[in-house]
Amino acid sequence: xxxxxxxxxxxxxxxxxxxxxxxxxxxxxxxxxxxxxxxxxxxxxxxxxxxxxxxxxxxxxxxxxxxxxxxxxxxxxxxxxxxxxxxxxxxxxxxxxxxxxxxxxxxxxxxxxxxxxxxxxxxxxxxxxxxxxxxxxxxxxxxxxxxxxxxxxxxxxxxxxxxxxxxxxxxxxxxxxxxxxxxxxxxxxxxxxxxxxxxxxxxxxxxxxxxxxxxxxxxxxxxx
Amino acid sequence: xxxxxxxxxxxxxxxxxxxxxxxxxxxxxxxxxxxxxxxxxxxxxxxxxxxxxxxxxxxxxxxxxxxxxxxxxxxxxxxxxxxxxxxxxxxxxxxxxxxxxxxxxxxxxxxxxxxxxxxxxxxxxxxxxxxxxxxxxxxxxxxxxxxxxxxxxxxxxxxxxxxxxxxxxxxxxxxxxxxxxxxxxxxxxxxxxxxxxxxxxxxxxxxxxxxxxxxxxxxxxxxxxxxxxxxx
Numbered sequence: 408x409x410x411x412x413x414x415x416x417x418x419x420x421x422x423x424x425x426x427x428x429x430x431x432x433x434x435x436x437x438x439x440x441x442x443x444x445x446x447x448x449x450x451x452x453x454x455x456x457x458x459x460x461x462x463x464x465x466x467x468x469x470x471x472x473x474x475x476x477x478x479x480x481x482x483x484x485x486x487x488x489x490x491x492x493x494x495x496x497x498x499x500x501x502x503x504x505x506x507x508x509x510x511x512x513x514x515x516x517x518x519x520x521x522x523x524x525x526x527x528x529x530x531x532x533x534x535x536x537x538x539x540x541x542x543x544x545x546x547x548x549x550x551x552x553x554x555x556x557x558x559x560x561x562x563x564x565x566x567x568x569x570x571x572x573x574x575x576x577x578x579x580x581x582x583x584x585x586x587x588x589x590x591x592x593x594x595x596x597x598x599x600x601x602x603x604x605x606x607x608x609x610x611x612x613x614x615x616x617x618x619x620x621x622x623x624x625x626x627x628x629x630x631x
Numbered sequence: 632x633x634x635x636x637x638x639x640x641x642x643x644x645x646x647x648x649x650x651x652x653x654x655x656x657x658x659x660x661x662x663x664x665x666x667x668x669x670x671x672x673x674x675x676x677x678x679x680x681x682x683x684x685x686x687x688x689x690x691x692x693x694x695x696x697x698x699x700x701x702x703x704x705x706x707x708x709x710x711x712x713x714x715x716x717x718x719x720x721x722x723x724x725x726x727x728x729x730x731x732x733x734x735x736x737x738x739x740x741x742x743x744x745x746x747x748x749x750x751x752x753x754x755x756x757x758x759x760x761x762x763x764x765x766x767x768x769x770x771x772x773x774x775x776x777x778x779x780x781x782x783x784x785x786x787x788x789x790x791x792x793x794x795x796x797x798x799x800x801x802x803x804x805x806x807x808x809x810x811x812x813x814x815x816x817x818x819x820x821x822x823x824x825x826x827x828x829x830x831x832x833x834x835x836x837x838x839x840x841x842x843x844x845x846x847x848x849x850x851x852x853x854x855x856x857x858x859x860x861x862x863x
Contacts, residue, residue, distance in 0.1 A: 409762070417759055420755070424747055428747060488739060489745070492760060493760055494709060495761065497729060497732045498761075
């Protein structure tokens with residue numbers, strides 16, 4: 408019961424912080440919207456090219472938008488001393504981190520999933536592909552938030568963290584990127600997508616469950 | 632005097648050399664023996680030893696850079712790579728991390744207050760995150776430290792002294808027998824200093840123990856205090 412109360416208070420706090428800091432909340436969404444909507448304008452606007460470009464562009468933009476927003480995930484709490492207090496908590500550190508990651512996903516990545524079908528209209532994708540896009544972006548963003556969280560734990564306390572974080576995370580995110588855009592391409596061509604999608608979802612769940620333990624371990628070693 | 636009667640568990644193996652020190656008094660809450668800490672470039676302090684019984688306060692003094700904060704962070708278990716021994720109620724803190732943390736309240740240099748959250752929200756975070764037992768409501772504690780009118784103010788609008796007072800409210804709300812306080816008098820006004828002193832004295836009289844890093848003299852008349860001086 409106490410754990411549930413902790414969950415509620417900490418989750419609420421993350422949401423409050425996000426909504427009181429609106430520029431940080433809107434930054435990734437605006438970045439995503441702008442990037443995705445500029446491509447059809449800058450390239451050949453024929454349906455054929457856009458069909459080919461669309462999935463890749465949306466997957467890349469989602470990845471970069473997540474990266475853009477996530478470097479503050481632990482950095483801010485580190486600077487104020489909150490992480491130090493968390494290390495002294497009698498709750499399991501990975502549990503606290505899990506709450507933080509979930510809230511971060513809800514605040515940063517879930518809006519991307521929601522706006523993606525809207526901007527995807529620029530690419531003249533079919534309605535079934537739009538549905539697949541939501542289904543694909545859900546696990547993709549989950550996995551990206553988990554990966555970025557691990558990256559953020561490794562770079563917490565470093566001054567050039569926002570430079571190092573993409574270098575650490577991008578190689579790990581590449582498979583996720585490939586599977587996401589392949590799922591979308593396959594759905595456009597009318598090919599079966601179940602294999603790609605279930606693999607992606609499996610990895611996302613595994614990643615999101617494993618990440619808090621990794622982050623907690625890294626913080627315990629690194630925060631001295 | 633909650634823990635006076637507690638039996639110290641048998642020490643074994645390599646701990647035997649220190650056994651003689653630790654068996655002297657069963658009521659020691661915190662014992663530090665030959666504690667050293669080195670940075671990659673130099674040794675901050677070496678062979679620091681002291682012990683604190685219940686109802687005692689330890690005041691750590693020393694020049695700037697002598698390693699006072701580092702010593703306190705070692706005691707809190709935040710710097711696990713120290714050399715030496717730190718025992719809580721007779722057992723090394725490395726061996727009973729969870730039990731130790733459930734009885735420890737650490738206020739460090741960093742306030743851990745989020746500027747965008749109100750005083751109450753920040754304290755709620757503290758209560759939820761740390762999992763310590765609570766003994767007073769938030770509102771009552773804020774009234775006692777004189778921040779009642781500020782409870783719904785965001786912390787970014789508070790002065791440095793008021794922010795420290797928010798942390799003092801933690802001392803009232805959360806229950807832990809060992810307090811580790813880093814410069815508790817920093818930025819406080821006369822009333823604040825009197826409040827900290829009162830809180831420390833009361834806590835000790837109720838069977839607790841306080842370790843505080845401080846530059847300013849504290850009038851801890853009613854209780855016994857141990858001074859530890861780090862001389863670099």
